[in-house]
Amino acid sequence: MRSVVHRLPSPAPGTEQSWLSLHFGTEGSGPKAVIQCALHADEVPGLLVGVHLRAHLTRLEAEGALVGEVVLVPAANVLGGAQALLGSHIGRFDLGTGINFNRGYRHLTPGLLQTVPDRLGADGAANRAIVRQACLELLAEWQPVTAADALKRELQMLAVDADTVLDLHCDSQAQMHLYAPTPWAETGLALGRCLDARLVLLARESGDDPFDDSVSRHWWELQEALGERFPLDLGCFSTTVELRGEADVSHELAARDAHGLLRFLEQRGHLLPGSTAPADSAGPCDALPLEGVDPLTAPCGGVLVFACRLGDEVQAGQTVAEVIDPLSAQSTPVKARVGGVFFAHSKTRWALRGERIGKVAGAKAFRTGKLLSL
Ligand SMILES: [Zn+2]
Numbered sequence: 001m002r003s004v005v006h007r008l009p010s011p012a013p014g015t016e017q018s019w020l021s022l023h024f025g026t027e028g029s030g031p032k033a034v035i036q037c038a039l040h041a042d043e044v045p046g047l048l049v050g051v052h053l054r055a056h057l058t059r060l061e062a063e064g065a066l067v068g069e070v071v072l073v074p075a076a077n078v079l080g081g082a083q084a085l086l087g088s089h090i091g092r093f094d095l096g097t098g099i100n101f102n103r104g105y106r107h108l109t110p111g112l113l114q115t116v117p118d119r120l121g122a123d124g125a126a127n128r129a130i131v132r133q134a135c136l137e138l139l140a141e142w143q144p145v146t147a148a149d150a151l152k153r154e155l156q157m158l159a160v161d162a163d164t165v166l167d168l169h170c171d172s173q174a175q176m177h178l179y180a181p182t183p184w185a186e187t188g189l190a191l192g193r194c195l196d197a198r199l200v201l202l203a204r205e206s207g208d209d210p211f212d213d214s215v216s217r218h219w220w221e222l223q224e225a226l227g228e229r230f231p232l233d234l235g236c237f238s239t240t241v242e243l244r245g246e247a248d249v250s251h252e253l254a255a256r257d258a259h260g261l262l263r264f265l266e267q268r269g270h271l272l273p274g275s276t277a278p279a280d281s282a283g284p285c286d287a288l289p290l291e292g293v294d295p296l297t298a299p300c301g302g303v304l305v306f307a308c309r310l311g312d313e314v315q316a317g318q319t320v321a322e323v324i325d326p327l328s329a330q331s332t333p334v335k336a337r338v339g340g341v342f343f344a345h346s347k348t349r350w351a352l353r354g355e356r357i358g359k360v361a362g363a364k365a366f367r368t369g370k371l372l373s374l
Contacts, residue, residue: 030068041080041091046168105214207370
């Protein structure tokens with residue numbers, strides 16, 4: 001294993017922060033996979049999965065079972081890891097700017113359309129390498145000022161030339177689910193089955209440039225724009241894995257999830273065949289459009305009492321929760337607007353008016369525009 005320390009620009013004299021990437025296998029000798037833990041620094045399950053993965057990858061490397069290179073970023077967001085406000089850890093937003101650490105990555109397609117058409121040819125494999133190189137060149141032109149933007153640029157550069165990118169997050173309280181690109185629906189389902197995930201939520205573009213979009217979206221956009229003139233494949237499968245809820249941190253779960261991820265890496269050709277045991281997938285795993293997820297919001301403030309359990313199939317119009325005003329004792333129902341799987345909800349039980357308190361995944365797309373929460 002090769003360990004690389006990435007130094008971030010110092011925000012003030014006398015302070016310094018750096019992050020680490022662990023490189024297993026041999027760079028450039030085959031496909032590349034990147035696994036990134038807790039870009040939202042308060043989403044801890046992925047950090048423990050990373051600890052388990054590190055041990056497995058060390059063993060697999062010693063056994064000669066790795067194909068190409070597997071990069072593990074064991075704690076992707078050291079900036080968010082050190083933030084607290086009034087006794088609460090804040091890992092999702094940069095406290096200095098209020099900007100989400102998983103938004104604002106570079107959308108590379110406009111720059112690629114300027115730079116690659118003159119360089120592409122008749123060889124698909126060569127075109128893939130040319131596009132990857134052009135991505136790195138475009139990102140090298142990005143000169144960030146803040147430490148948060150410097151971190152984003154480095155993370156995007158580390159993953160943009162990979163074949164497989166797994167970004168490990170979690171929800172507030174939720175069943176295992178993942179976000180995957182629509183053009184990669186089958187691969188997303190394969191990963192979902194390895195992880196025994198309940199849902200794979202598909203979108204071509206999520207909005208606001210999250211990390212996972214930023215390393216894969218340009219491939220199908222280039223294919224659309226230039227595919228008739230040049231052979232261009234989809235060079236990168238990227239996904240955001242939501243490892244259940246924030247408190248779902250245990251060695252038992254982490255060991256199971258690490259195994260599922262390695263099983264998937266084997267299916268993708270990053271490990272020699274037979275390196276991992278079959279995953280014991282049991283439950284159903286459905287691929288549904290992200291545009292079909294209904295974010296439930298609290299109609300008023302009050303005590304939040306859920307009427308359904310995670311995993312329940314709910315009907316349109318069904319009461320999923322109630323919000324109770326403790327002053328009037330009045331209860332206001334929160335009803336599902338679409339039928340589907342109630343797969344995630346808030347971990348707190350005090351709701352403010354307008355707050356998102358849960359999600360139901362339906363089969364029919366009905367939302368447009370920016371599809372992710374804040
Ligand atoms: Zn997250």
